[in-house]
Amino acid sequence: MTDVIVNPSVVEPAALAPSTTTTKQWRPRRFTFGGLAIWIVLALLIILPVTCFLILAVSPRMFSQGPQWFTFTYIRQAFEGYTLRGVVNSLWVSSAVAVLATGGATSLAWLVQRTNIGARRLWSISMWLLLLMPTWIMAQGWTDLLQPFGVADALGVNLSWLYGEFFGPLGIIVVLTSASLPFAFFIVSAGLRGLGPEFEDAARIHGAGRLQTMKTVLPIIAPAILGAFAISFAETISDFGVADTLGYHAHFPLATYTLFNAISNFPANFSVGAVIAGVLILATVPPIALQSIVSRKSEAYGILSGRTRTPKRREFRPGPRVAATAAVGFFVFVALGVPIIGAVTGSFVQNLGEVGATHIHFTLTYFAQVFHPTIENDGLGSPLTLSNQLGLVVSTVTGVLAVILARRMMASRGGWSQRITDVFLLGSIAIPGVVLAVGYIFFYDLSFITHHIINIYKTLPLLMLGLVASAVPGQTRFMAGPVSQIQSSLSEAARVHGASRWRTWRTTNLPLMSRVLVWGWLLTFAKTISELAMSQILYPPSREPASVSIQSYINNFQLGTGTAMTVALMAEMFGVIILAFGAYRLLTPVGWRRVGWSVVD
Amino acid sequence: MPTLERPKPVGVAIASLSKTFSGKPALNDVSLTIDPGDFVVLLGPSGSGKTTMLRCVAGIERPSSGTIDIDGTRVAGPKTFVHPEKRGVAMVFQDYALWPHLSVRKNIAFPLASSGLAKDVRRGRVEGLLERVGIAHLADRYPNELSGGEQQRVALARALAADVGLILFDEPLSNLDTDRREQLRLEIATLTREAGATAIYITHDQSEAFALADYVGVLNKGSLVQFDTPENVYRRPVNSFVTRFTGIAGEFAVASVHDRSEEYVDVSLPFAPSHHVRARARDSGERVESLKLFVRASGVVLNAEAHDQGVGGEVLDVAFTGRGYEHVVSVGQGATLTKIFSARRFERATNVKVSFEPSECFVMDAREEEEQ
Numbered sequence: 021m022t023d024v025i026v027n028p029s030v031v032e033p034a035a036l037a038p039s040t041t042t043t044k045q046w047r048p049r050r051f052t053f054g055g056l057a058i059w060i061v062l063a064l065l066i067i068l069p070v071t072c073f074l075i076l077a078v079s080p081r082m083f084s085q086g087p088q089w090f091t092f093t094y095i096r097q098a099f100e101g102y103t104l105r106g107v108v109n110s111l112w113v114s115s116a117v118a119v120l121a122t123g124g125a126t127s128l129a130w131l132v133q134r135t136n137i138g139a140r141r142l143w144s145i146s147m148w149l150l151l152l153m154p155t156w157i158m159a160q161g162w163t164d165l166l167q168p169f170g171v172a173d174a175l176g177v178n179l180s181w182l183y184g185e186f187f188g189p190l191g192i193i194v195v196l197t198s199a200s201l202p203f204a205f206f207i208v209s210a211g212l213r214g215l216g217p218e219f220e221d222a223a224r225i226h227g228a229g230r231l232q233t234m235k236t237v238l239p240i241i242a243p244a245i246l247g248a249f250a251i252s253f254a255e256t257i258s259d260f261g262v263a264d265t266l267g268y269h270a271h272f273p274l275a276t277y278t279l280f281n282a283i284s285n286f287p288a289n290f291s292v293g294a295v296i297a298g299v300l301i302l303a304t305v306p307p308i309a310l311q312s313i314v315s316r317k318s319e320a321y322g323i324l325s326g327r328t329r330t331p332k333r334r335e336f337r338p339g340p341r342v343a344a345t346a347a348v349g350f351f352v353f354v355a356l357g358v359p360i361i362g363a364v365t366g367s368f369v370q371n372l373g374e375v376g377a378t379h380i381h382f383t384l385t386y387f388a389q390v391f392h393p394t395i396e397n398d399g400l401g402s403p404l405t406l407s408n409q410l411g412l413v414v415s416t417v418t419g420v421l422a423v424i425l426a427r428r429m430m431a432s433r434g435g436w437s438q439r440i441t442d443v444f445l446l447g448s449i450a451i452p453g454v455v456l457a458v459g460y461i462f463f464y465d466l467s468f469i470t471h472h473i474i475n476i477y478k479t480l481p482l483l484m485l486g487l488v489a490s491a492v493p494g495q496t497r498f499m500a501g502p503v504s505q506i507q508s509s510l511s512e513a514a515r516v517h518g519a520s521r522w523r524t525w526r527t528t529n530l531p532l533m534s535r536v537l538v539w540g541w542l543l544t545f546a547k548t549i550s551e552l553a554m555s556q557i558l559y560p561p562s563r564e565p566a567s568v569s570i571q572s573y574i575n576n577f578q579l580g581t582g583t584a585m586t587v588a589l590m591a592e593m594f595g596v597i598i599l600a601f602g603a604y605r606l607l608t609p610v611g612w613r614r615v616g617w618s619v620v621d
Numbered sequence: 622m623p624t625l626e627r628p629k630p631v632g633v634a635i636a637s638l639s640k641t642f643s644g645k646p647a648l649n650d651v652s653l654t655i656d657p658g659d660f661v662v663l664l665g666p667s668g669s670g671k672t673t674m675l676r677c678v679a680g681i682e683r684p685s686s687g688t689i690d691i692d693g694t695r696v697a698g699p700k701t702f703v704h705p706e707k708r709g710v711a712m713v714f715q716d717y718a719l720w721p722h723l724s725v726r727k728n729i730a731f732p733l734a735s736s737g738l739a740k741d742v743r744r745g746r747v748e749g750l751l752e753r754v755g756i757a758h759l760a761d762r763y764p765n766e767l768s769g770g771e772q773q774r775v776a777l778a779r780a781l782a783a784d785v786g787l788i789l790f791d792e793p794l795s796n797l798d799t800d801r802r803e804q805l806r807l808e809i810a811t812l813t814r815e816a817g818a819t820a821i822y823i824t825h826d827q828s829e830a831f832a833l834a835d836y837v838g839v840l841n842k843g844s845l846v847q848f849d850t851p852e853n854v855y856r857r858p859v860n861s862f863v864t865r866f867t868g869i870a871g872e873f874a875v876a877s878v879h880d881r882s883e884e885y886v887d888v889s890l891p892f893a894p895s896h897h898v899r900a901r902a903r904d905s906g907e908r909v910e911s912l913k914l915f916v917r918a919s920g921v922v923l924n925a926e927a928h929d930q931g932v933g934g935e936v937l938d939v940a941f942t943g944r945g946y947e948h949v950v951s952v953g954q955g956a957t958l959t960k961i962f963s964a965r966r967f968e969r970a971t972n973v974k975v976s977f978e979p980s981e982c983f984v985m986d987a988r989e990e991e992e993q
Contacts, residue, residue, distance in 0.1 A: 512681045513718035515705040517732035517783055527731075531722040611722035614763060 058425065065489035066448050069459035074301075076462070077294035083466060085290050098295035106278030107299055109267075110257050113189065113274065114303070117196045118253035124197065125204030125248055128351065131344055133212040135334045138345040146352045151202040152543070152593060153356070154550040155261030156567070158195050160574070160586050161359025162186060163266070164366030171365045171372075174382070187270040195266060196256045198355035203255055204248035211244025243311065250307035251449075257303055258452030260553035264571070275300055276454045280557065283458050290462055297455040304450035312443070360590070367584040386584035400585045403569035404592070407549040410480075410565060414487040415544035419537060421488070422495035426503040429496070448493035453486075453553035460486045460558060483558040483565075490554060491544050498543070502536040531612045538604050546593045630657035630819045631692035631709075631786035633678065638687035640673050647673040649843040650687070655819060655836075657692075657786070660810070662830040663823045665840035666866065671823040674840070675789050678821060679712055680705035691787060706735075711783035711818075713809075715792040717772045719764040725775050726751065726760040732783035746782060754778040754812070770801040777809060781816055788813055790822035794829065806832060827867045831855065839863050858903070861915065861985045870918035871958040875984060878909055886984050888914055892953030893932040900982035913987040918960040920981020923948060923967060924974040931974035934958070936967045950975060 072083065077094055080086030099107070131137050132144060165171045165179070166186050172179040185191070219240060223233040263274035275296050282293040336344060366372050370383040390400045429441050463469060465477045476482045506529060514524040530537075555565040564572065566589050573582035605613065633655040640648040648670040655661050663671040676682040678689055680696065680703060688698035691710070696703040711732065719728050729750055733743040751757040754774045764772055773793055780788050793809065794802045810833050813820045824830055830837050831851040838848040839862075847859045858864040865872070879887040879897055886902035889895070900914055924931060937957065938949040948961040952975060967973055 507716060507718070509714045509716055509718035510720055512679070512705070513712065513714055513779075514720075514731070516679050516681070516708075516710060516712040516789075517779065518706045518735045519731075520706055523735075528720055531720075609722070611724065611727075611763065614765075615721040 055428070058428065061421070062444070062492075065485060065492065066451070066456070069463035069489075070297075070301075070451060070456060072466070073290070073455070073459035073462050074294050074298050076291045077298050080291045083462070094289075094291035095295050097289075098292045098299070102273060103275075103278045103282070103292060103296060106273040106275045107296065109189075109273060110275035110300070111303060113192060113196065114253050114257040116193055117200055117256040118249050118307070120193070120197045121200035121204045121252040121256075122208075122245060122249045124351070125201050125252075126208050126245060128201075128348060129205050129208040129212055131348055133209055135344065136336055137341060137348060139349075143348055143352060146356055147202040147205045149594075150198065150352075150356050151206075152546045152597075153199070153359070153590075154547070154552065154567070155195055155199045155259050156265050156552050156571070157261075157363065157550065157586055157590060158198060158359040159191075159262050159266040160583065161362035161366070162191060162195060163269075163362070164369075164372065164579070164583055165358065165362030169371065171362055171369055174369045174372075175365070187266065188272055191270065192262055192266050192272060192274070194354075195262050195359075196259060198359075199259070199262075200252035200255050201355060203251045207248040207251060208241070208244050211241035211247075215241055246307075246311040250304075250311040253307045254304040254450040257300055258450065258454075260452065260454045260556075264552065264556070265574075276452055276553070279452075279454055279458065280553075283461070283557075290458070293458055297452075297458065300452050300455060301447075301450060308447070308450060363583055363586050363590070367580070367587040369580065372580040372583060386580040387588070389581045390584045390588050400566060400569065400588055403564050403566040404549075404589065406563060407566040407589075408592075410484060410487060411545040411549040413484055414491060414548045415541045417484075417488050418491040418495050418544045419541050421492050422499045422540065423503075423533075423537070425492070425496040426499035429500055430504045442497075445493040445496050449497070451490075453490045453551070454557065456490055457486055457554045457557035460489075478560050480560050480563060483554065483560065486554045486558050487548050487551060490551075491547065495540055495544060498540055499533075499536060502533060506532050531609075532615055534604075534608060534612050538600060542597050542600055545596065549593065550589060629786050630817055632657045632690075633787065633819065633821070634688075634690040635674075635678070636688045636690075638674065638677060638689065639685050640670075640677060640682060641685045646843050648677070648684075651840075651843075651845045652687075653838060653845060653848060655821065657819055658817065660813065660820045660822065660833060660835045661838060662834035662836070663821065663838045663840055664825070664827060664830040664866070665823075666825055668842075669840040670843040671825075671840050672791060673843075675712075675791055675821060675823050678787075679710055679789055680708050708787075709785045710787045710789055711780035711785045712789040712791065713773070713776045713780045713793045715795055717764070717769075717776045717796075719772055719775055719779075721764050724761050724763055725756060725767070728764070728775055729778045729782050732779060736784070746784075750778045750782055754781075754808070769797050770805060773797065773801075773805055774808075777805075777812065781812060786818055788816075788818045788820050790820065792824055793822075794826075795824070802829075809833070831867075839866065841866075855917075856980070857901075858983065860903070861913065861987050864915045864983055864985060868918065870916050870921050870960050871952075871956065872916070872987075873914045873956050875909055875912040875914055878912070878984075885979060888912070888984055890914065890932075890956075892956050896932050898932075898977050898982060899979040900977070900984045901980065903983050903985045908986075911986050911988045912984055915983045915985060916958065916977060917981040918958075918962065920978040921958055921961045922976045922978065923950070923961050923963045923965075924976065925967075926972040926974060928974040928976075931976035934973050934975045936969055936971045936973055939966060939969060941966075 075082055076085055078092065079088070079090055080094070081089045097103070128143065132140050163170070166183045168180070168183065186194070215237065219237050220233055223236045228236060258276065259274075260276045260280070263277035264280070266272075267274045267277055279293050279296040279300070282289045282296065367386055368382045368384065370381050370385065372386075425441065425445070460482060461477075464474070464482055469475075470477060476485070510528050510532070511524050514528045515521075519527065549565075550567055551565075552567045552571070555568050556571070559565055559568055566585070570582050570585045570589070573579075573585065633653075635651060635653040638648055638651045639646065651670070651674060663674060665671045673682060677684045677697065678691075683702055684697050686699075688701075689696050691708060694703075695701050696708050720731070723731070726747055730743060730747045733746060736743065738746070748757070751760050754777060756771060756774050756778065759767060759771060759775075764775070767775065773796075776793070790809065794805055797805060806829060809822075822830075822833055831854075834851050836848060837851050837854045839846045839854060841862050847854055847863050849857075854863065855867055858867060861872075873890050873892075875888045876891045876894055877889050879889065881887075881902060884902060885899055887897040887899050889897055898914060922931075926933070932952055934950040934952040936948055937951050940947045942962075945962055945964040946966045947959075948963060948967055950958045950961055950973060952958060958975065961975070
């Protein structure tokens, strides 16, 4: 047991905390009412709405949605014409994006983690910013830049040759790859951090050439690379932001949009929607299962020596160093800079995108409309206020639930309970927001539910529940890593030396988790106030959240106002993050800031 | 130099303690009584249950059955479970368990926060401990700025700060190098006895156990095999497991049993049938085939080949240890003796004579351990 640590990044976080792992692994999970309550909450939040909705695909009569108890009619319908195109497009685009994002992220992670390229912290921070950017905002930025009478025209740059190309699969792949990049980057980076130089050194010393060394060492981070692929694929296939904007305008249907279309048309066809939902979920099973199997197998060689040293960085000479830094800079500029510049500049361009506009110049008119509502424009005030309220409630509830779930997962590590929870959460991440939202519309409108359980259909609490449900799985897995790194002996030491449960949590766990709690809260807050799929489907009548309101303006050809609102929303997101971190620095003791998980390593 | 306050030492009574994890027994019907002020070391290999036992006493684990009384108060038993913070114990952890976000001073002050003592009294106590343990100059540092030995000193000071009658030590020296281990072992022994607390200390290192303990408890496969003074555990081990675990130079199958007395027995060995070896007769039972002769390193004397007594052997290896030489000697038929000390160096491949000190040799039934 001594002098052995487990690399947290190569294996599941389950295997940490060396001093007590042996006994912890044996510990059986007793039946507890807390555990039961958690599973009831998860059932109402995720399992039942999604399951009931999926059953509709073959048995519409079970929920009074059609005459048949069992039929394949809707499966046939879903695999015809427009919906079939959506499914096929989603599958190949997601595969392409997953390959590109994994390759790009692996290269980027290697450059940042294992070489001496310049501005390494900046690239890590850029990945976090990219993670926060909703895909519909990225699509909006590119659209503002490239469309006729858009930002490029206003700046006198002729990009018309790119316009036609971008409004099709190419643009969709560029935006979705940019959006998937940070997920893949963080997973591969974690893998690389755990890959000590001794493995490479040992291979070289024992006669392996560069290629053989790479072949020997690569399997150690294979789970990370496969994980990056699986998550990129799952994120892409479940994306709604691009499907609803770029995909719709480019007449390139993606499955999430055809699903939305199936239930928003009159009459709504929930059964076809359920088939598409089933396809979306099933498509994510192979990559996630593969990653899970490889991760589990890797546990066998996941125990590394306690003497694992900090990985050695490859020292580029000045010329290659500048070239590599410039390449990464260009990469980040395309992924993050272009959409931001497009949106921000677009918000100042008079008559943005108006065909036939004779004079294009810069103006503050749209921002005036954002903050001063008129009869024609409602402004962003009340939608933004509503989104902020949602953000506050959802991120707080999600944070609490995620911490509870992460702690339970870690308390039962190695056991069946942890494995079930882990697989369930991983599977839930793969459930597209649009599927969950449609599941909610369907499930919470069932007469049994409205009459006997809860009647929240077409209300704000339903939207809140949906947002919490979509955020909890990701947040729990995000928290699980840092939670697992807190050795149980720290809490045990506090209890043995006289601290109550509450004092133990307050004085030992909270400080060690404070950074990840703050960042997790901010991440959920930022994602919630800009969320589109759930909001579009579940918002109650006359109470539009900011993202839905912005889409309304854009769809009504008020591009300038919509873009200015987008910029205001982005500014708020980043402003809140800066303020929160500033407050954290000012208000927390020095010791809290010295330890635990960090945004930039 | 400041002196430590002396808490009232407490007694510990453990009766029929068992603990299972998912049906696998980790502790099996262990009973043990520790008198106030005693320094008890629980010795055993990995998986013997010593850590589980300590964690049950601390209240970190809940026993499956049995009782634990501390200072006459039941802290664990049927329908009784006192939480760790209410047991009035302190503990030094194997991985130190120092809170990384707190400075050394704040780590040590932690147990005093709920003591009800005035702030200046607490501060004075912490400063006294910092000085006593020799880390006053590190008071404002954080744990990650300390070496392993310094971290363990902080952990020791924290345990002493609690001012309790029972201190638990969970293999506190196992992560340290040999030099630091020796030094800290001495400090743990001195400071704990000076503090006047009862101590339960677990280790898998028999020399550490013998150096520290008033009493040693040897655990194997979840059972307490022997509980006695270090001298008795070494000189009168109750079975082959204890003998092996407390250090032997070699063990040999017995060929035949000859003269028996109440305490001693003469046996002959397959590689020296004409030579009789006298040994303590722990077992000299009916089945000779299951008997073995166990020899302590300190019970073997090495002489030149010309010596008229002893079993013939050949030196396989010799190592200089500073105060003399340790030898590995082949005594025939693949049997070897290791760690044989002699002030004189016998070169490799030299023929020697080996003689045995009866009080440090034991004839025992080797099946006992297997049957356990």
